[in-house]
Amino acid sequence: MTDSIPVGIVVDLLQAASAEHEVDVDELLAGIALRDQDTARVGYELRRLRATSDRWRRRGQELAALFSSARELAQLRDVDELLGRLVERAHDLVGTDVTYLSEFDAETRELRVRTTLGTVAPSFLGLRVPPGMGLASQVVEGRRPCWTSKYATMTQAPHDSGIDAAVAAEGLVSLLGVPLLAGDEVIGVLFAANRVEHAFSPDEISLLSAFADHAAIVLQTARLLARTQAAADETRRAYGELARHVEAMERASEVHTDLTSLVLEGGEAPDVATALGRALKCRVTHLDTDDLEDTVAEAVDRSRRSGRCAPAGGGRYAVAVLAGPTLLGAMLLEQGDVEFGPVELRTAERAAQITALLNLKRDAMIEAEQRVRGDLLADLLSDDPDRRADVAARARARGVHLDELRSVVVVSAPAELRRETVRALRRTGGPVGEHADRAVALTTEPDPAAASSSVHATVSRAVRAPVLTVGASIADADADLRAQVAGALACVRILPALGLHDAAVTADEYLPYTALFGPGEARVAAYVRRVIGPVLDWDAEHAGRLLPTLAAYLGNRMSPVATARALHLHKNTVLQRLERTAQLLGDDWQEPDRLFRVTVAVRLAHLTKSPSAKGDQ
Numbered sequence: 001m002t003d004s005i006p007v008g009i010v011v012d013l014l015q016a017a018s019a020e021h022e023v024d025v026d027e028l029l030a031g032i033a034l035r036d037q038d039t040a041r042v043g044y045e046l047r048r049l050r051a052t053s054d055r056w057r058r059r060g061q062e063l064a065a066l067f068s069s070a071r072e073l074a075q076l077r078d079v080d081e082l083l084g085r086l087v088e089r090a091h092d093l094v095g096t097d098v099t100y101l102s103e104f105d106a107e108t109r110e111l112r113v114r115t116t117l118g119t120v121a122p123s124f125l126g127l128r129v130p131p132g133m134g135l136a137s138q139v140v141e142g143r144r145p146c147w148t149s150k151y152a153t154m155t156q157a158p159h160d161s162g163i164d165a166a167v168a169a170e171g172l173v174s175l176l177g178v179p180l181l182a183g184d185e186v187i188g189v190l191f192a193a194n195r196v197e198h199a200f201s202p203d204e205i206s207l208l209s210a211f212a213d214h215a216a217i218v219l220q221t222a223r224l225l226a227r228t229q230a231a232a233d234e235t236r237r238a239y240g241e242l243a244r245h246v247e248a249m250e251r252a253s254e255v256h257t258d259l260t261s262l263v264l265e266g267g268e269a270p271d272v273a274t275a276l277g278r279a280l281k282c283r284v285t286h287l288d289t290d291d292l293e294d295t296v297a298e299a300v301d302r303s304r305r306s307g308r309c310a311p312a313g314g315g316r317y318a319v320a321v322l323a324g325p326t327l328l329g330a331m332l333l334e335q336g337d338v339e340f341g342p343v344e345l346r347t348a349e350r351a352a353q354i355t356a357l358l359n360l361k362r363d364a365m366i367e368a369e370q371r372v373r374g375d376l377l378a379d380l381l382s383d384d385p386d387r388r389a390d391v392a393a394r395a396r397a398r399g400v401h402l403d404e405l406r407s408v409v410v411v412s413a414p415a416e417l418r419r420e421t422v423r424a425l426r427r428t429g430g431p432v433g434e435h436a437d438r439a440v441a442l443t444t445e446p447d448p449a450a451a452s453s454s455v456h457a458t459v460s461r462a463v464r465a466p467v468l469t470v471g472a473s474i475a476d477a478d479a480d481l482r483a484q485v486a487g488a489l490a491c492v493r494i495l496p497a498l499g500l501h502d503a504a505v506t507a508d509e510y511l512p513y514t515a516l517f518g519p520g521e522a523r524v525a526a527y528v529r530r531v532i533g534p535v536l537d538w539d540a541e542h543a544g545r546l547l548p549t550l551a552a553y554l555g556n557r558m559s560p561v562a563t564a565r566a567l568h569l570h571k572n573t574v575l576q577r578l579e580r581t582a583q584l585l586g587d588d589w590q591e592p593d594r595l596f597r598v599t600v601a602v603r604l605a606h607l608t609k610s611p612s613a614k615g616d617q
Helices: 007-018 036-074 079-094 134-142 161-170 202-265 269-280 294-306 342-381 391-397 415-428 448-463 477-494 507-516 521-542 546-555 560-567 571-585 592-609
Strands: 098-104 111-117 146-148 174-182 185-194 283-287 310-313 316-323 326-334 407-412 432-435 438-443 468-473 503-506
Touching: 079 098, 079 111, 079 185, 079 202, 111 134, 111 185, 134 146, 134 174, 134 185, 174 202, 185 202, 269 283, 269 326, 269 342, 294 310, 294 316, 294 326, 316 342, 326 342, 326 415, 342 391, 342 432, 342 438, 342 477, 407 448, 407 477, 415 432, 415 438, 415 448, 438 448, 438 477, 448 468, 448 503, 468 477, 468 507, 477 507, 503 507, 521 546, 521 571, 521 592, 546 560, 546 571, 546 592, 560 571
Parallel strands: 468 503
Antiparallel strands: 098 111, 098 185, 146 174, 174 185, 283 326, 310 316, 316 326, 407 438, 407 468, 432 438
């Protein structure tokens, strides 16, 4: 037996202690006579040195992987991509079944699962952890790693039913969570989990914690860079917006200068459109009320109500040219090189106001001329012979030849739109004016129906409201104009009672009605009283409905069934009312001659009672 070991064997033993593969100690010491206890002692020390060497080798590999991961993560700038890569690297380092990262919300104190690797349950991603619940909250509150080898029996943190269900669905058993710390601020929790019971070693906890420390710094840096980039983008956007606003204000100032010059130099509406188009680098069209197509007309109506530019489709905007409630036209802007913003649209609205002023100035001159022509029309319709004296000569002096006038058109429009109606009628070229609260126009059109239709179309486009026009022929303006206008006025009064509120007709079409409602209306009332007076008195005294029933009966071919259906009554009720009518008018009221007179009287009674048959529409 010997206590000494040759140097060569010692070297072999030391190399065995650091070798990556297992070495047989007994084989190395076979040629040396050592006591058994010495051989066992050498073997024990060799194994201890080997375990230490393995541990340091593994730690070196882990540190190398850790630094490599840190360098890779530091190169990423997109936060979402960084979170995904962070979880992926942690998964490779620790080697657990599942790795995931929960982001901490400092305002709500909640944790939300942002990124996972190895999960199978779709509900796990996005899982929210309420404040104070589960292992994750314990990590946040303690700012230290926390773990459990068996989550189901964990007692160190309160359970939440939603979290427990998600963990069970994923099949997780053991969990290790480490905080992501940026200074004193917790920005999240990094988890490593297994689907089997597992006691996490200090080395595993230390490794994941070290990785989390590096990852937190990188993640916080990426967030700060993202915020800085967002702030820089917002600053650039604000500077760009400011530059555009300054440019728009310069264009607006240029337009203002040009428009001021136009007003002072006597420019007209098309000149305003040209100046506006030049400043806004777009096409601007000035439209009269007759030029408004359907799509543009709708936009002009919206602009008219709001006083602002209105989209007209296809990158176009329409702005109404208004003088109070009166529509004088519109301006249509088509998108060009300059994007339409608030300043550009306000500039267009001011240009529309200038256009309205120029139109009013032009119209004032035209109105002065038309006022003279209106006076001619008033003289023609006057009963005073002195006013009609030499009217033909005065008309010729104004360029109006009475012998060329062939039609007169009476126009009924809402009272508040009468001025706009007269403005529209001036485009017909003949004498225009107001008479008996109606607008009247004389034309050279020989066909009164065509004249009525033309005037109706012109006025309807201008006022965009229901309009009634009644045309009549005139052979001699000085001789028969008053009679024809009187007949047309009577026709205008009676048309609403006949259900017409927006139409172009001639007086001859409704000659029977105009004959009755012309001079001598008192005789009509007397006729009605004489024929059906008892029925009218009964209705007045008993708040009855005999007259409407009688009208419906005559209008439905004297059929009680049809009458009952029209009045929504029972047939017996209609028969009872007809029986009462027979008692009042006599049993022979349905004889042919008597029935004709009763029918006329009932019709006239309805027309005279209609509020629309008298006065304005």
